Amino acid sequence: MHFIGSFSDYGSEGGAVLFFVDLQFDCSADRISQLPDDILLFILSLLPFKEAIATSILSLESTKEDHKIVLDNERRNYVRWVDHVIASHKGSSIEEFRVFFNLDKAYEKSIDGWLRFALSRKVQKLELNLTEAAFTRSRKDHEFYTFPYTLMFAVSDSSIDFNFKYLKKLSLNCVNVNGEALEFLLRQCPLLEHLSVSRSLDLTALKIIGPFPSFKRLEIIPCHNLNSVEIRDANLVHLTYRGYKIQFLLENVPMLVEMFIGGMITNE
């Protein structure tokens, strides 16, 4: 019987742990060497990205087949790493899924797969940030990744693969998504509270016609082709718009307490 009392007298010497060192250790017969995959993966996820890449060749098991896309190394490595992590994930739910990397349409298949994965794991916060560094912008308009809502629409009836029910926050940067897709998402995600869209070239008009009881916060940060925003009968509380001068229509938005509009020079 070991009595472990209060450690109030624990001083700067840090002797508390040493107190136990003399305990006899007799479980040695079944010493572990293998950790469960999810714990191993958790440890690997704490490594810097480069280190994680270096460990990605630990074993082939659960890695997907290599992508044939030959673009620059880092993109390919990133995609492979994410695929690897996803393939190894055993849990049934994910609270937050974030992708933050310079990726374009060439990686559509993988990104589609990641979204499918996240949604099938009841993700609550989803962020897809495919940004380019400001000083090296070279992506052509047609090279932007497009949010695959039609794909989701096609299977949402079966609801086995896709689960929008749990989504509370969606953030898309440098992802093409049009007004129709956003309206669709709002209807499909009853818990969606926070929607943030930036640098979507497809967004020309946005209509939010409520009520969407959970939807509280909308952020639209430069979407250069956006012409109009219409919000009616909604419970929106916070609204942020940055970009060019556009047509704004707000009607019956009684909960709105915070609104920011502006932040960019108009094109005239």
Add this chain to the structure above:
Amino acid sequence: MVTTDEKGPLTAKKKSVIIRSCDGDEFLVSESAAVLSTSLKKILEEKEDRLIHLSDIDNKTLAMVIAYLSTHADDGLSDDLKRSFDQEFVSGKEFDVLKYLVLATDTLQVTCLCYTVAKKMADIMKNKLVEWVRREFDIQNDYTPEAEAEIRRLDAWAWDDRQLEDD
């Protein structure tokens, strides 16, 4: 021998729990410390029993976890002191010991300690050879030599300044 008898001398003192390791050692722990483990908390909420047997945690690992729980349950200690305790707690420990700890804290759901230990393990793994990591985690290398060479060639940037640390 400790009993769970309500009138027993130990339980009469303060609300406490007895936790038994897989090798039969028993630890008396205050309830305030035990409930910092989500798993133990659930067990205590469900049953009156003051004796909890952990069939997959050995005495040495359990003693360390309990030391952590007791320290963090102590209201007399400042957060700073607890933080420095955490750093002290993982420093200098062998990789094997950390493996037991990470497993135990995962089982007991002591999230903060699990993170601290996993982070320490990740820090130790930095710049280690792949072979070292494979050996420590008992990971079977199922690549063919050709496939591995190819991946090493493609991802050369990840290894190029890797020190040849192997111990």
